[in-house]
Amino acid sequence: xxxxxxAPYVLDAQVGFLMRKATQRHLSIFAAHIPDLTPTQFATxxxxxxxxxxxxxxxxxxxxxxxxxxxxxxDRLRARGLVASAPDPADCRRVSVRATAEGRRAFEGxxxxxxxxxxxxxxxxxxxxxxxxxRLLARLG
Amino acid sequence: xxxxxxAPYVLDAQVGFLMRKATQRHLSIFAAHIPDLTPTQFATxxxxxxxxxxxxxxxxxxxxxxxxxxxxxxDRLRARGLVASAPDPADCRRVSVRATAEGRRAFEGxxxxxxxxxxxxxxxxxxxxxxxxxRLLARLG
DNA sequence: TGGTGATTGTTCGTATGCAAACGGATGTTG
DNA sequence: CAACATCCGTTTGCATACGAACAATCACCA
Numbered sequence: 001x002x003x004x005x006x007a008p009y010v011l012d013a014q015v016g017f018l019m020r021k022a023t024q025r026h027l028s029i030f031a032a033h034i035p036d037l038t039p040t041q042f043a044t045x046x047x048x049x050x051x052x053x054x055x056x057x058x059x060x061x062x063x064x065x066x067x068x069x070x071x072x073x074x075d076r077l078r079a080r081g082l083v084a085s086a087p088d089p090a091d092c093r094r095v096s097v098r099a100t101a102e103g104r105r106a107f108e109g110x111x112x113x114x115x116x117x118x119x120x121x122x123x124x125x126x127x128x129x130x131x132x133x134x135r136l137l138a139r140l141g
Numbered sequence: 142x143x144x145x146x147x148a149p150y151v152l153d154a155q156v157g158f159l160m161r162k163a164t165q166r167h168l169s170i171f172a173a174h175i176p177d178l179t180p181t182q183f184a185t186x187x188x189x190x191x192x193x194x195x196x197x198x199x200x201x202x203x204x205x206x207x208x209x210x211x212x213x214x215x216d217r218l219r220a221r222g223l224v225a226s227a228p229d230p231a232d233c234r235r236v237s238v239r240a241t242a243e244g245r246r247a248f249e250g251x252x253x254x255x256x257x258x259x260x261x262x263x264x265x266x267x268x269x270x271x272x273x274x275x276r277l278l279a280r281l282g
Numbered sequence: 283t284g285g286t287g288a289t290t291g292t293t294c295g296t297a298t299g300c301a302a303a304c305g306g307a308t309g310t311t312g
Numbered sequence: 313c314a315a316c317a318t319c320c321g322t323t324t325g326c327a328t329a330c331g332a333a334c335a336a337t338c339a340c341c342a
Contacts, residue, residue, distance in 0.1 A: 017184060071322070092320095111150050114155070137274070140262065197291070234290040
């Protein structure tokens with residue numbers, strides 16, 4: 001006899017499913033505003049712009065990317081000339097990554113669009129709700 | 142209010158970045174509870190369990206997956222015997238997908254864990270905050 | 283009935299994302 | 313100084329994701 005107290009599993013009410021759908025909508029908004037860069041690529045440029053030259057793995061940690069993932073992102077950015085990397089003279093294991101002039105221009109040229117993306121993603125909520133949502137969301141990271 | 146200067150772009154305060162980190166944490170929790178199925182695979186089984194035989198593309202829409210994505214998921218589930226597909230006699234274009242007995246057992250065996258995953262993902266928030274968060278999140282999908 | 287537009291599933295290419303295993307370099311400690 | 317643990321970057325394998333293009337099929341309507 002099944003336990004009558006078991007709540008049914010409703011997929012559309014699960015956090016994971018709702019987050020996946022919200023992320024999909026956000027990615028769609030992002031692509032509409034910045035078609036030539038992916039969110040992770042832009043995040044990487046933003047962090048380099050903010051911190052200057054950074055070790056590849058540290059860059060991955062700063063952008064919440066796996067070592068294997070940040071490598072692919074840096075590779076693609078380097079192939080497009082937005083980023084350059086050089087071995088760290090102090091530590092042969094390390095690779096120092098920096099944004100090129102073109103990379104910095106790319107970030108600056110998209111900064112306004114980036115703000116618009118955040119605004120548009122949160123647009124269904126009132127300003128008070130937006131602040132509340134971001135506060136709660138940050139605690140789930 | 143006239144803005145004379147652009148607000149700085151702080152990556153760690155952007156919705157997209159916070160959602161990515163929250164999703165990463167959720168995926169980690171999911172993998173710890175259900176190591177033998179991915180979230181999309183489990184979602185697919187859940188929908189089939191709830192709706193019975195479903196067209197492949199309709200299944201994709203119900204689980205928020207691209208036609209190309211749901212194909213891969215169904216392929217892998219079928220390779221493991223959790224799902225079976227047959228051509229729809231009424232419409233030769235369609236493929237009807239259904240859960241096998243083993244697939245239904247897999248879903249039932251993980252239903253409790255699935256609830257635990259949602260609980261654990263939301264654990265950093267109070268019950269009132271959890272409800273608020275889900276309500277706001279649903280409006281961003 | 284015949285054509286046209288929409289739907290269905292497939293394939294390809296690109297880009298995350300993570301686990302695991304690996305070799306090399308560095309630093310620490312006994 | 314030698315053994316060891318740790319960190320760094322790389323590679324491979326698997327699994328999402330999506331856009332775009334495509335062929336087959338269906339539905340509708342002139």
